[in-house]
Amino acid sequence: MLVLGAPLDPADHHQAAAQQALEGFTRSLGKEIGRGRTVNLVRLTDASAAESTLRFLLSPKSAYVSGQVIEVGTPQEPEGAPDGDRPLTGRTALVTGAARGIGEAVAETLARDGARVVVLDVPGAEQDARRVADRLGGTALLLDITAADAGARIAEALPDGLDLLVHNAGITRDRRLVNMPAERWIPVLEVNLASVLRTTDALLKAGALRRGGRIVATASIAGLAGNAGQTNYGASKAGIVGLVRSLAPRALAEHGVTVNAVAPGFIETRMTAAVPLFIREAGRRMNSLAQGGLPVDVAETIAWLAHPGSGAVNGQVVRVCGQSLLGA
Ligand SMILES: NC(=O)c1ccc[n+]([C@@H]2O[C@H](COP(=O)([O-])OP(=O)(O)OC[C@H]3O[C@@H](n4cnc5c(N)ncnc54)[C@H](O)[C@@H]3O)[C@@H](O)[C@H]2O)c1
Structure with a gap:
């Protein structure tokens, strides 16, 4: 189900109250409706810019997206008419951490939509990265994304530039803070956040992202709740969310590139298979859909943000969590 609203007007508290009420309505209905059904709210500025978003939310591709509030603004660039079945034809996508899990599904989905994919992963994952790249007719780029020169090496590997940059590589090193040694803290901040900041800055500065491009970073509901x-x-x-909200308006104005994040909930991958059984079962069930999501659910959400018709979706953090009970 889809609820349509408008952006909140800071100059009109009656309008703002009514529009905010739609958010509470949507999230509550999402928790009531059950049976695998989803409810999302789209705040529209310009209805002509909303087609790709409405198509996504009304299709099975968004099966694990519920209770979300998505703003669709005004597109900056006039949108061409993309090929219906392969809307990313002629575009180059780089996906980090794409040798397996969610990243592999993202590469596969973007390739299905016509993109030429570059599968980036650590040298230790060479076999899997090459297997994925070969299967999708793409190329593998073996590179630790935390390397200081990662951005320069990506730009060098893609001299014609790229259109879609998906920051997916991520790691966990769980421990309560009282027992958290620096060896578990630093790598997580390095892989999940610092490398995303460094490579994004380097590629934007080098002009490697073409106009009409997309940056999508992977957050997590753990960063929100x-x-x-x-x-x-x-x-x-959470740092990824800050990056997205701050950079999105500037990247669009200066480079014609949108910046959004997906925030997965419990997705069935090797990362979540390593979670102890009791916590894993709780994670799987504690959402309105009472089940875990699949990598393809995140991948389809990224494919929607990557779509040439989604240029008016900018600065959004879209949870792919079946409306997890953790956080809003
Ligand atoms: N699985 C979930 O439930 C879940 C939930 C929320 C967020 N996420 C996020 O989604 C993303 C993908 O998660 P996943 O479950 O597929 O994980 P995964 O562990 O299955 O895959 C992660 C991939 O990233 C690669 N990688 C790790 N460090 C790297 C580095 N320094 N340079 C290049 N590649 C590197 C790994 O080799 C691996 O191929 C991560 O950012 C993760 O934090 C996952």
């Missing part, structure tokens, strides 16, 4: 044992991970993923 907090999670015991994950102060390092929660901090890194």
Whole structure:
């Protein structure tokens, strides 16, 4: 189900109250409706810019997206008419951490939509990265994203530039803060946040992202709601949200590139398979859909943000969590 609203008007508290009420209505209905159904709210500025968003939210591609509030603004660039089945034809996508898990599904989905994909992963994951790249007719780029020169090496590997940059690589090193040594804190902040800041800055500065491009970073509901044992991970993923909100308007104005984040909830991957059984079962069930999500659910959300018609979606953090009971 879809609820349509408008952005809150700071100069009109009656309008703002009514529009905010729609948010409470949507989130409450999401928790009532059950049976695998979803409810989302779209705040529209310009209805002509909303087609890709409405199509996504009304299709099974958004099966694990519920209770979300998504703002669709005004597109900056006139949108061409993309190929219906392969809307990303002619575009180059770089996905970090794409040798397995969510990243692999993202690469596969963007390739399905016509993009040429570059599968970036650590040298230790060479076999898997090459397997994914070969299967999708793309190329593998073996690189630790925390390397100081990672941005320069990406730009060098893609001399014609790129259109879609998906920051997906991420790690966990869980421990309660009282027992958290620097060896568990630093790598999580480095992989999940500092490298995203460094490579984004380097690629934007080098002009490597073409106009009409997209940056999508991977946050987590742990960064929005907090999670015991994950102060390092929660901090890194909350940092992604700050990056997106601050950079999005400037990147669009200066480079014609949108910047958004997805915040997955419990997604069935090797990362969540390593969680102890009791916590894993709770994580799987504690959402309005009472089940875990699949990597493809995150991948389809990224494919919607990458779509040429989604240029009016900017600075958004979209949870892919089945409306997890953790956080809003
Ligand atoms: N699985 C979930 O439930 C879940 C929930 C919320 C957020 N996320 C986020 O989604 C993203 C993908 O998660 P996943 O479950 O697929 O994880 P995963 O562990 O299955 O895969 C992560 C990939 O990133 C790669 N990687 C790690 N460090 C790297 C580095 N320094 N340079 C390049 N590549 C590196 C790994 O080799 C691996 O291929 C992560 O950012 C994660 O934090 C996952």
